[in-house]
Amino acid sequence: MRSWNSFNYRSLREKLLLIYESLLSAYGPQHWWPGAGPFEMIVGAILTQRVAWSNVEKAIASLKEAGLMDPQRLDEARLPEIAALIRSSVYYNTKAKKLRAFTRFLAERYDGDLKQLLHLDLPSLRAELLSIHGIGEETADAIILYAAGKPSFVVDAYTKRILSRLGLIEEKESYRVVRNLFMENLPLDVSLYNEYHALLVRHGKARCRSQAPLCLGCPLEEPCSFASRG
DNA sequence: GCCCAGGTGGGTA
DNA sequence: TACCCACATGGG
Numbered sequence: 001m002r003s004w005n006s007f008n009y010r011s012l013r014e015k016l017l018l019i020y021e022s023l024l025s026a027y028g029p030q031h032w033w034p035g036a037g038p039f040e041m042i043v044g045a046i047l048t049q050r051v052a053w054s055n056v057e058k059a060i061a062s063l064k065e066a067g068l069m070d071p072q073r074l075d076e077a078r079l080p081e082i083a084a085l086i087r088s089s090v091y092y093n094t095k096a097k098k099l100r101a102f103t104r105f106l107a108e109r110y111d112g113d114l115k116q117l118l119h120l121d122l123p124s125l126r127a128e129l130l131s132i133h134g135i136g137e138e139t140a141d142a143i144i145l146y147a148a149g150k151p152s153f154v155v156d157a158y159t160k161r162i163l164s165r166l167g168l169i170e171e172k173e174s175y176r177v178v179r180n181l182f183m184e185n186l187p188l189d190v191s192l193y194n195e196y197h198a199l200l201v202r203h204g205k206a207r208c209r210s211q212a213p214l215c216l217g218c219p220l221e222e223p224c225s226f227a228s229r230g
Numbered sequence: 231g232c233c234c235a236g237g238t239g240g241g242t243a
Numbered sequence: 244t245a246c247c248c249a250c251a252t253g254g255g
Contacts, residue, residue, distance in 0.1 A: 051252080054253080056236095091237095094251090097240085133239080138238090
């Protein structure tokens with residue numbers, strides 16, 4: 001295990017690896033999206049936008065129960081029906097349209113064949129996903145990483161908050177810059193990106209809520225690692 | 231009753 | 244580019 005000693009003098013790569021190792025040591029593997037197929041992961045990635053995962057679980061269960069966890073069936077379902085099923089995911093009307101936008105895109109451009117889409121090379125897949133209404137950078141990268149199994153780092157609000165408190169980025173740094181920070185300093189490794197993102201969310205939920213300065217001094221002012229404290 | 235959770239798109243200046 | 248707003252449930 002690397003040490004937090006002289007954190008400021010370490011290379012970016014060492015800093016990022018140290019943060020990762022500390023999080024993994026504190027929380028253990030997060031096992032995100034175990035057992036879910038690619039389509040369910042994509043649905044989950046859209047439904048979880050700006051919402052706690054607990055809200056999404058019910059929505060996914062409802063879609064499954066209604067037999068709609070399938071690109072073609074979901075594409076044929078009526079929007080009000082979809083909205084009613086995903087009600088717990090908060091912005092249900094908006095998200096029903098987003099799900100429909102994805103299934104329409106898949107039907108029209110890939111004949112409904114999800115495998116074909118996910119087999120595109122990473123830059124092409126990312127560009128395709130970003131062209132779909134309702135899929136922004138974070139959702140696109142989550143789909144690429146968790147559904148397609150390709151190394152695209154997922155940046156979210158927690159990632160920015162934690163990195164800015166560690167002094168690695170400005171608080172309002174752009175998505176692109178933060179993503180590049182990880183991808184240019186860490187190996188292009190799907191398992192690493194998968195776990196790293198999940199751990200940042202785990203840590204963010206536990207300790208970086210709103211403006212609470214819980215992480216501010218954590219690794220920089222005391223050798224506490226990321227383990228729970230007070 | 232209040233706050234906020236794994237964003238995105240559209241509008242305005 | 245940079246900001247503001249709508250979206251609109253459920254758990255603590």
